[in-house]
Amino acid sequence: MENSKKIIAIKIHFFKLRQGNTRVFVIFGNSKTFSDRLIMKLLEGKTAIITGGSRGIGKGIAQVFAQHGANIAFTYSSSSAAAEELATELTALGVKAKAYQSNAANYQAAQDLVAEVLKDFDGKIDILINNAGITKDNLLMRISEEDFDTVIEVNLKSVFNMTKAVQRTMLKQRQGSVINMSSVVGVKGNAGQTNYAASR
Numbered sequence: 001m002e003n004s005k006k007i008i009a010i011k012i013h014f015f016k017l018r019q020g021n022t023r024v025f026v027i028f029g030n031s032k033t034f035s036d037r038l039i040m041k042l043l044e045g046k047t048a049i050i051t052g053g054s055r056g057i058g059k060g061i062a063q064v065f066a067q068h069g070a071n072i073a074f075t076y077s078s079s080s081a082a083a084e085e086l087a088t089e090l091t092a093l094g095v096k097a098k099a100y101q102s103n104a105a106n107y108q109a110a111q112d113l114v115a116e117v118l119k120d121f122d123g124k125i126d127i128l129i130n131n132a133g134i135t136k137d138n139l140l141m142r143i144s145e146e147d148f149d150t151v152i153e154v155n156l157k158s159v160f161n162m163t164k165a166v167q168r169t170m171l172k173q174r175q176g177s178v179i180n181m182s183s184v185v186g187v188k189g190n191a192g193q194t195n196y197a198a199s200r
Helices: 002-018 032-039 056-067 080-091 107-120 145-173 194-199
Strands: 047-050 071-076 097-101 127-130 177-180
Touching: 047 056, 047 107, 056 071, 056 080, 056 127, 071 080, 071 107, 080 097, 097 107, 107 145, 127 145, 145 177, 145 194
Parallel strands: 047 071, 047 127, 071 097, 127 177
Antiparallel strands: none
């Protein structure tokens, strides 16, 4: 754990140098209390939207970001109970968190989601994580057009929809970060995953 905290601190060091900030903090000692205090401030006051955030990788990202002080708006598809449970867990960390049932593959739904988040989170969005993703695997000779299109829409078109929806806010703020989740399958391909490889 201590080693991972030192690595994070060193990443902070390089980030601040690139930003021209002369106040550089790097942990080289073994002071757990100090390192915890520093790391917990990484995302303090930031607001992040995470699509597909109620389970799997998205849930893990939401938990880590909340531990670092970020306010979390995350989407889910169908499991409202799991989503509300996560929102409660994140709120207990001292941040604001809210779950939204939304389909990022739908352009208007993405626009509506961002409008809601802006209303609920004091008009700011600092980070967008395009994490939503599904698989509908099958050999190319057997895959249906519907299954191919569904994966492309959820995994790829959602990135366009969500980025388009937040861009005006981020441009107005003159800052913002967009993180798109990918996969090694998008680079190397995989049997039975032509649609998933194309979308990643």
